Amino acid sequence: MKRPRKVIVIGGGLGGLWSALRVAEAGFQVDLFSLFEVKRSHSACAQGGINACFDTKGERDSIWQHIVDTLKGGAYLANQPPVKSMCEEAPGLIQTFERMGVTFSRTAEGVMDLRLFGGVKNRRTVFAGASTGQQLLYGVDQEVRRQESLGRIQKYEWWEFLSLVLDGRDTCKGVTAMNLRTLEVKSFRADAVILATGGMGQTYGHRSTNSTNSTGAAACRAYRQGAWFANTEFFQFHPTAMLGDDKTRLMSEAARGEGGRIWVPQDPEDRRRPNDIPEQARFYFLEEWFPSYGNTVPRDVASRAIWRVVHEMGLGVDGEDKVYLDLTHLNPGFIEQRLHAILDIYRKFHGSDPVHEPMEIYPSAHYAMGGLWVDFEKDEQTGGLKFGSQRNHATNIPGLYACGECDYGYHGANRLGANSLLSASFSGRVAGESAATYLLGLQDDLLSVPEQYYESEISRQQEINRSLTESHGTENPYSLQRALGNLMSSQVGVVRDNDKLRQALESLKELEQRSMNINLQETSNWSNQGLVFSRQLQEMIRLGQVITASALARDECRGAHYKPAFDLTIPENTYPGDPAYEAYRQAWKRQNEDWLKTTIASAGKDGPTITYQPVDLSVLPPEEPRDYR
Amino acid sequence: MKTIQFQIRRQDDPYSPPYWESFSIPFRKGHNVVSALMVIRENPVTREGRRVDPVAWEFNCMEEVCGACSMVINGLPRQACSTLVDNLDQPIRLEPLSKFPVIRDLMVDRSRIFTDLKRVRAWIEIDGAWNIHRGAPRVSPEAWKENYLYSRCMSCGCCMEVCPQYGEDQTFVGPATLAAVRLMNAHPTGSYHKTQRLHAIMAEGGLSDCGNAQNCVRVCPKQIPLTTAIGELGREVTLQMLRDLFGKSE
Numbered sequence A: 001m002k003r004p005r006k007v008i009v010i011g012g013g014l015g016g017l018w019s020a021l022r023v024a025e026a027g028f029q030v031d032l033f034s035l036f037e038v039k040r041s042h043s044a045c046a047q048g049g050i051n052a053c054f055d056t057k058g059e060r061d062s063i064w065q066h067i068v069d070t071l072k073g074g075a076y077l078a079n080q081p082p083v084k085s086m087c088e089e090a091p092g093l094i095q096t097f098e099r100m101g102v103t104f105s106r107t108a109e110g111v112m113d114l115r116l117f118g119g120v121k122n123r124r125t126v127f128a129g130a131s132t133g134q135q136l137l138y139g140v141d142q143e144v145r146r147q148e149s150l151g152r153i154q155k156y157e158w159w160e161f162l163s164l165v166l167d168g169r170d171t172c173k174g175v176t177a178m179n180l181r182t183l184e185v186k187s188f189r190a191d192a193v194i195l196a197t198g199g200m201g202q203t204y205g206h207r208s209t210n211s212t213n214s215t216g217a218a219a220c221r222a223y224r225q226g227a228w229f230a231n232t233e234f235f236q237f238h239p240t241a242m243l244g245d246d247k248t249r250l251m252s253e254a255a256r257g258e259g260g261r262i263w264v265p266q267d268p269e270d271r272r273r274p275n276d277i278p279e280q281a282r283f284y285f286l287e288e289w290f291p292s293y294g295n296t297v298p299r300d301v302a303s304r305a306i307w308r309v310v311h312e313m314g315l316g317v318d319g320e321d322k323v324y325l326d327l328t329h330l331n332p333g334f335i336e337q338r339l340h341a342i343l344d345i346y347r348k349f350h351g352s353d354p355v356h357e358p359m360e361i362y363p364s365a366h367y368a369m370g371g372l373w374v375d376f377e378k379d380e381q382t383g384g385l386k387f388g389s390q391r392n393h394a395t396n397i398p399g400l401y402a403c404g405e406c407d408y409g410y411h412g413a414n415r416l417g418a419n420s421l422l423s424a425s426f427s428g429r430v431a432g433e434s435a436a437t438y439l440l441g442l443q444d445d446l447l448s449v450p451e452q453y454y455e456s457e458i459s460r461q462q463e464i465n466r467s468l469t470e471s472h473g474t475e476n477p478y479s480l481q482r483a484l485g486n487l488m489s490s491q492v493g494v495v496r497d498n499d500k501l502r503q504a505l506e507s508l509k510e511l512e513q514r515s516m517n518i519n520l521q522e523t524s525n526w527s528n529q530g531l532v533f534s535r536q537l538q539e540m541i542r543l544g545q546v547i548t549a550s551a552l553a554r555d556e557c558r559g560a561h562y563k564p565a566f567d568l569t570i571p572e573n574t575y576p577g578d579p580a581y582e583a584y585r586q587a588w589k590r591q592n593e594d595w596l597k598t599t600i601a602s603a604g605k606d607g608p609t610i611t612y613q614p615v616d617l618s619v620l621p622p623e624e625p626r627d628y629r
Numbered sequence B: 001m002k003t004i005q006f007q008i009r010r011q012d013d014p015y016s017p018p019y020w021e022s023f024s025i026p027f028r029k030g031h032n033v034v035s036a037l038m039v040i041r042e043n044p045v046t047r048e049g050r051r052v053d054p055v056a057w058e059f060n061c062m063e064e065v066c067g068a069c070s071m072v073i074n075g076l077p078r079q080a081c082s083t084l085v086d087n088l089d090q091p092i093r094l095e096p097l098s099k100f101p102v103i104r105d106l107m108v109d110r111s112r113i114f115t116d117l118k119r120v121r122a123w124i125e126i127d128g129a130w131n132i133h134r135g136a137p138r139v140s141p142e143a144w145k146e147n148y149l150y151s152r153c154m155s156c157g158c159c160m161e162v163c164p165q166y167g168e169d170q171t172f173v174g175p176a177t178l179a180a181v182r183l184m185n186a187h188p189t190g191s192y193h194k195t196q197r198l199h200a201i202m203a204e205g206g207l208s209d210c211g212n213a214q215n216c217v218r219v220c221p222k223q224i225p226l227t228t229a230i231g232e233l234g235r236e237v238t239l240q241m242l243r244d245l246f247g248k249s250e
């Protein structure tokens, strides 16, 4: 009998689990790799919800509106056919989750409840209490466990993906991975590999809301072996993250929505406790600068305003990077009821009570819109994805697929809240299906790939381990990551400037050199966490270079990428039809002619090489600029 | 200088003997146990001034939702990421969970939890992960409220740590796994396969091993009403036994 073909899935978050399921259901064998038990993946952190148009609130919500909101929110930078299909398939996907046992919150009638999320007008967000991501993850986790018990999926938890194995024709035929306990490096053969390794927030150090394992290292390894990155300059910063030395924690938009006010002391030297600072000595800058929206301006606007107050005006609380988010003027009973989850997190992790004392917050790296470049095939009949095509979610390396937050697919220049649990799940499903199609078309026998490709990759990886464990350098890997985080947050963050980006590139090269001269402080060859971390750190620094080079090359403001030197703003008090507005619209269109294109970064000898690709705009041509007034 | 003192139970690998080491870091407001361990790992020097290998431990989400960072802190199993140092007596004693094999220092191997979830078939049988153009049957808000309590179990292992019936050489699947059965049985279509799950927990290592000591429910960081689930399952199992005896289909 012929050996069944096999797919390796790297990553057990929503993206990875979905793709593993679909490959297994197509009748192929799956090896599923994860840094830890898949149930502990970062997807569990998402609280808010997942978007799908059910229109059960009498608002005449429509799938079309979901498509429009996603495309416009992303400043038209996303390829449109995949977005169209994602929004169309969302309700069916949610119902599948429901069948898997996900405990979605219910209305009085027992149907799934919907809530309102940022950037849209209709209620379109399904949620499960205050732990939507956790519940969705557990839903697929259970199904994967069932497939595991049927022998179709084999898990390799506590194994870290290190590199791809490419055959003589640069086709991906497996991976090397390291057992995180024994530190053994092994190769694994596969007919196709799917990367679903999640976000890269840790490149911004502890100033990120991501889990400590969201390093982007795995994607960067594939990049260095030839895979392209796309649009990595687009990083969403969440304006209101609670500070912490270990990581920052998300305080949801709801805090502002329910009446929270953001302020700093007018006098930067004012060291009084916030409650002792009288009204007239406070600067409510959002209310002052944006009289009509006040504290409820969109995420990116809020982040930039906070940045300006702290960095340009020097008004950060205690001279540090922080501002107050104040709920103390609100009725305690009311906020307890409406904002229970936020209050809970703040009390638990900060130890103080936001009902009585203003919270300290600052914008934090939250979501990478960019990631590994992936292809798609458009169905000319529907204008959406051609389902079952092996091109969907294929990277530029044959046999290598990518899905979830590590790809770049659906969010363009900015992500709509509650759209990424959707894209992670949907892209996982699609990637699994297209890998299955790819397998059907394969002719060669996997065992015919010469062993030498696997062996040489293993020795290359062992060599990296050896150079780190035997190095008696002077650099501390953890201090280096903090330096990386500070650099990225301050120079490649919310507000960007070409001179600073150029400096940042230089500093990153320096950091890369320093990361080659590490002292692991640890000699053990068993569960050596320093070794694992240092390897990831080196990749994070390289990834930082990709992000920075991409940001430097793009001379415009679009979505989350903000370079004030190239800003176009809507002239005040003008509306479509007014000559001033129409002149703005023309300027905006000219900017689109120059810059409405996908950034591609490929690994060159001296760092990233940047090129561009056109965007498929066949669903909604860019006629209307984003206007949140 | 104000400091934070730690005593940490260490073990180099699964086969070597444990030993204790003390560490001290400068005081800083707002530390949790994970962020303090991060300070130690950056400069792993004991109180006596000896440079040692950094302490190994598990963490990921830092928001008490992934379940990775469980350890015994001053005698109680808890999530290290949500345990604030300011609320603890010092020196703070850190130990690995004792009911699971130690990998290294504070890291343990909890894979058994997931094996047991397989044993009790803690999943919903679906025809496939594709769209069948309808969802699951409706769920009343009251039923949702109860189910949701259980669906937050993050397999952290704290409840198993304090359960007198749970241990490396005992077969009892433990409170969290039983609660998973309760949750799956309550799903509108999950209930179709209730009998299989009930039979699984009527076998060795199942429900009857619970001595009803109620320790589990007191330590669960997610306040999951474990003993309520165990009580409900007790009634279900009795009914199931009668059905099995008299061959009635309901």
Ligand SMILES: Cc1cc2nc3c(=O)[nH]c(=O)nc-3n(C[C@H](O)[C@H](O)[C@H](O)COP(=O)(O)OP(=O)(O)OC[C@H]3O[C@@H](n4cnc5c(N)ncnc54)[C@H](O)[C@@H]3O)c2cc1C
Pocket (backbone or CB within 6 Å): A010, A011, A012, A013, A014, A015, A016, A033, A034, A035, A036, A038, A041, A042, A043, A044, A045, A046, A047, A048, A049, A050, A051, A132, A133, A159, A160, A161, A162, A196, A197, A198, A199, A209, A210, A211, A213, A214, A217, A218, A250, A366, A367, A403, A404, A405, A406, A417, A418, A419, A420, A421, A422, A424
């Ligand atoms: C605080 C927070 C709140 C959020 N809230 C929402 C929300 O309300 N709604 C929404 O839509 N989105 C939200 N998001 C975004 C969303 O959670 C993520 O985009 C999504 O969960 C990513 O899923 P994933 O499957 O791509 O990756 P992850 O869940 O991060 O999984 C990555 C997997 O890859 C594995 N892995 C990584 N590297 C390797 C390697 N080298 N070898 C082996 N395995 C590896 C890991 O073990 C893990 O299993 C939120 C994000 C954050 C940070």
Ligand code: SF4
Pocket (backbone or CB within 6 Å): B162, B163, B164, B165, B166, B174, B175, B209, B210, B211, B212, B213, B214, B215, B216, B217, B226, B227, B230
């Ligand atoms: S009630 Fe049962 S499961 Fe809970 S601790 Fe006691 S013996 Fe263990």
Ligand code: SF4
Pocket (backbone or CB within 6 Å): B152, B153, B154, B155, B156, B157, B158, B159, B160, B175, B176, B179, B219, B220, B221, B222, B223, B224, B226
């Ligand atoms: S029931 Fe509670 S204590 Fe037990 S594993 Fe689940 S979350 Fe942890």
Ligand code: FES
Pocket (backbone or CB within 6 Å): B058, B059, B060, B061, B062, B063, B064, B065, B066, B067, B068, B069, B070, B079, B080, B081, B082
């Ligand atoms: S790190 Fe996830 S629960 Fe503590």
